[in-house]
């Protein structure tokens with residue numbers, strides 16, 4: 623396939639499709655698999671991190687659906703392969719509506735294929751750094767009613783917006799559009815309590831940066847917490863990925879040492895002004 627152009631430099635792999643490969647999906651290309659395998663050589667826990675993150679997302683959206691949320695805006699959604707948001711929430715509430723948004727056009731095309739026939743879920747191309755374009759997109763406004771609670775999902779995407787100003791501003795604009803009773807769900811790769819070998823992490827990071835167009839920037843716990851300022855954090859608060867309301871049907875990775883998941887997670891509820 624053609625590489626994604628970035629300043630004249632071909633970077634053929636994408637985060638969405640590397641992540642899909644780590645999840646065991648089939649929506650990826652040789653360049654994605656090569657980049658993924660190169661990172662696996664130094665950082666073999668990658669697939670477990672991906673599955674642990676996806677499992678958190680499933681638990682969080684099930685919680686939201688069981689709490690009455692019927693609309694979901696999933697930004698940085700990747701490829702909604704098995705067990706993703708629309709399947710989980712429509713199991714709880716068949717009338718739940720989902721808009722997936724991703725920067726990767728191939729992920730969007732694959733998503734649309736998966737969603738064919740599902741009139742209550744769609745996928746659009748959008749950039750988290752351009753929140754107003756997402757909020758005013760005709761397919762978003764057709765499917766979602768922002769006068770009612772919405773689940774805003776930002777799972778494992780904020781670390782692809784490494785500039786703090788851009789990330790906090792984008793989330794601020796999205797949060798401003800949410801009605802009381804809405805929720806913000808987010809997970810984030812972190813620099814805190816690094817338990818993996820730093821040299822290996824550096825090699826994996828360099829490989830990733832060389833092969834893909836979406837740069838990676840990890841944040842500390844307090845930097846992640848800032849995205850939730852003013853929201854009511856759902857119990858158990860901001861925790862390592864496997865510790866957010868663990869469920870018996872999840873992959874049981876990192877349960878003995880949750881910080882090895884390298885990811886933080888939280889769900890916050892929008893209060894009455």
Ligand SMILES: C[S@@+](CC[C@H](N)C(=O)[O-])C[C@H]1O[C@@H](n2cnc3c(N)ncnc32)[C@H](O)[C@@H]1O
Pocket residue numbers: 636637638639641675676679697698699700701723724725726729748749750751776777778779782783836
């Ligand atoms: C690690 S995947 C996470 C997928 C899914 N949210 C999950 O947690 O299972 C990150 C996704 O974010 C997307 N992404 C990266 N930067 C983005 C941006 N600025 N706007 C929208 N999507 C972005 C990537 O294309 C990729 O699909």
